[in-house]
Amino acid sequence: MMLKRRAELDIMAEAAVINREALEAVERAVAVGVSTAELNAIAEDAILSRGGKPAFKGYNGFPATLCTSINEVVVHGIPGDRTLQDGDVISIDIGTFYRGYAADMARTYAVGTVPVETLRMLDATERSLTAGIEAARPGSRLGDVSAAIQGVVEQAGFWVVREFVGHGIGREFHEGPEVPNYGRAGSGPVLRPGLVLAIEPMVAQSRTRVIVADDDWTAFTENGSMAAHVEHTVAITEDGPWVLTQDGGADGVRAALTTGGVHGA
Amino acid sequence: MARKRSGPPRPPRENRLEETTQDTIRTEGVVLEARPNTTFLVQLDAGPEILAHVGGKMRRHYIRILPGDRVVVEISTYDPEKGRIVYRK
Numbered sequence: 400m401m402l403k404r405r406a407e408l409d410i411m412a413e414a415a416v417i418n419r420e421a422l423e424a425v426e427r428a429v430a431v432g433v434s435t436a437e438l439n440a441i442a443e444d445a446i447l448s449r450g451g452k453p454a455f456k457g458y459n460g461f462p463a464t465l466c467t468s469i470n471e472v473v474v475h476g477i478p479g480d481r482t483l484q485d486g487d488v489i490s491i492d493i494g495t496f497y498r499g500y501a502a503d504m505a506r507t508y509a510v511g512t513v514p515v516e517t518l519r520m521l522d523a524t525e526r527s528l529t530a531g532i533e534a535a536r537p538g539s540r541l542g543d544v545s546a547a548i549q550g551v552v553e554q555a556g557f558w559v560v561r562e563f564v565g566h567g568i569g570r571e572f573h574e575g576p577e578v579p580n581y582g583r584a585g586s587g588p589v590l591r592p593g594l595v596l597a598i599e600p601m602v603a604q605s606r607t608r609v610i611v612a613d614d615d616w617t618a619f620t621e622n623g624s625m626a627a628h629v630e631h632t633v634a635i636t637e638d639g640p641w642v643l644t645q646d647g648g649a650d651g652v653r654a655a656l657t658t659g660g661v662h663g664a
Numbered sequence: 665m666a667r668k669r670s671g672p673p674r675p676p677r678e679n680r681l682e683e684t685t686q687d688t689i690r691t692e693g694v695v696l697e698a699r700p701n702t703t704f705l706v707q708l709d710a711g712p713e714i715l716a717h718v719g720g721k722m723r724r725h726y727i728r729i730l731p732g733d734r735v736v737v738e739i740s741t742y743d744p745e746k747g748r749i750v751y752r753k
Contacts, residue, residue, distance in 0.1 A: 455665055466665055474666045492665055503665060563666035573667045599666055618666075628666070 400567055400575045402593030404436035405501065408634050408641070410597060411569070415632055415643035418504055421445035423463070429508050435467035435583045438491065439478035454494030454501050454572050461616060466492035466505075468617075471479070473560055473601050473609050474627040476615040477598050485511030490628040494572060500602045501572045503597040504644040505630035517596040517625055520604055521630065523555035524627040527580070527600045535633050538594050544590075545582030552580070560601035560626070562609040563618065568597045568632055572612050592634050595643070599630035688738040692753075695733045704729055704749065706737055714739065716747035727752055 403411065424445040425438050443464040446453050453464035461475070468476035468490040469483075476490075483489060492505035494542030507521055527548040534547040552559050574587055580600045603609070604624040612617050620626055634641040693708040699715065702723075706716045716737050718729060729735065729752060736751035 461665075494665055561670055564669045566667040572665070575751070577667060577670060579669065601666060630666075 400588065400592060400594060401569050402656075403569055403595055404521060404593065407569070408593070408595070408636075410498050411500045411632070411634065412641075412643045413493050413500060414500050415502035415504070417446060417449040417497055418493055418495040418502040418632075418656075419644050420449065421451075421495065422491065422504060422506065423651065425491055425493070426506070426508070429491075429510065430483065431511055432482050434478060434480055434482045435465070435478035435489075435646070438467060439463050439465045442493055446493075449498045449537040451495040454496045454503070455492075458494075458572055464493065466490070466494050466616075468492070468626070468628065470511045470625055471620045471623045472591060473603065473618045473620060474563055474628055475611075477491045477614060477616055477617050478530050483510045486513050487511070488513060488517055488625055488627065490626070492628065492630065496572075498569055501568050501570070502632045502644055503568055503572070503599075503630060504632060505599060505628050507627040507629055516604070519555065520557050520625065521601060521627050523552055523557055524600055524629050526555075527551035527602070528629045528631060530597045531580075532633050532640045532642060535590060535596060535598065535635055536592055537635055537637060537639075539590050540585055540587045541576055541578065541590060542582045542586030543584045544598065545579045545587070545597075546584035549581040549664045552600065552602050558603040558606045558624075560609050561604055563601055565599040565630070574576065586647065592635055594635045596633050596635070597630060598633055599628060602626065632642070652663070687741045688748075689741060690736060690738055690750075692734060692736055695729055697731055697733050697737060704731075704735075706735065706747065707748070708737065712744070714745055714747050716749050719748050719750045722749065722752070733749075 487510040492509040494503045530547040534543045567574035603626045607620040607622040632643045693706040707734040734753040737747040740745040
């Protein structure tokens with residue numbers, strides 16, 4: 400696990416702004432009849448025009464800038480000809496490299512009219528991310544974050560996907576530690592200022608396994624139930640969690656970090 | 665972009681052996697007599713009598729062995745006089 404100095408966090412915050420603005424550009428285009436390939440093109444333009452580099456493209460062979468995951472697809476859907484239909488639920492995941500550092504975020508959108516139960520799942524997923532972020536404080540443990548997320552999701556009666564996890568992020572797109580969305584409070588490594596995590600609850604409507612399709616990417620629920628996925632890049636600071644990818648993140652909590660450099664932990 | 669959870673998947677239950685020591689022979693027999701220190705004299709179907717203790721997993725689950733029980737025994741290839749009871753039928 401790599402800890403980042405203050406100057407590094409500032410760069411990551413800039414990467415996060417580019418990333419968030421690109422997602423917001425995509426968000427404005429989400430509508431019935433729009434293809435996921437079109438959304439991908441918008442994202443790519445938005446990142447490149449701001450001086451960033453799409454982080455997903457080419458990462459372990461992923462072919463696109465966005466992951467577009469519709470309905471029973473949990474994560475890592477590949478953009479293509481599929482057009483959005485009324486009643487679809489789409490998770491859009493986007494990552495940017497800027498000056499050597501990465502930012503990662505995702506949101507899930509309901510297209511047109513969806514069942515109330517689906518809206519309830521989206522709400523629970525959002526709330527679980529907020530709870531996870533709240534728990535990401537110096538001196539807490541990784542398990543506190545995981546348990547907070549799991550608690551909210553299961554309280555609402557939904558299923559936490561186990562097959563995929565959040566991750567540390569920085570110079571590498573995926574760094575240690577892994578951040579599961581399930582776990583026991585008080586377990587795992589202690590969180591220290593300068594650690595940056597991509598916290599990303601993945602939730603299914605009912606208990607299910609998640610399977611990866613033959614394209615080696617598309618991860619879908621085995622029982623076909625709807626899934627949701629939201630994500631923020633969060634730095635742990637002396638003053639608490641700094642949500643880099645949130646609106647206002649770049650001028651959010653500007654804690655005085657006392658970490659002197661990069662440590663192995 | 666989510667990361668795939670690491671770690672090897674657990675093998676399916678039926679592929680897991682109760683005791684995974686190599687260099688052993690599995691046979692069946694009948695318990696003749698309880699000896700000190702939770703060892704048992706087992707008459708193997710193949711003929712010989714051997715001294716066998718109770719496998720760790722059986723102890724953990726409090727599976728009791730009495731004279732007369734049919735049991736599966738793992739025998740070390742290095743010492744054919746000794747064995748380990750891994751299953752009570």
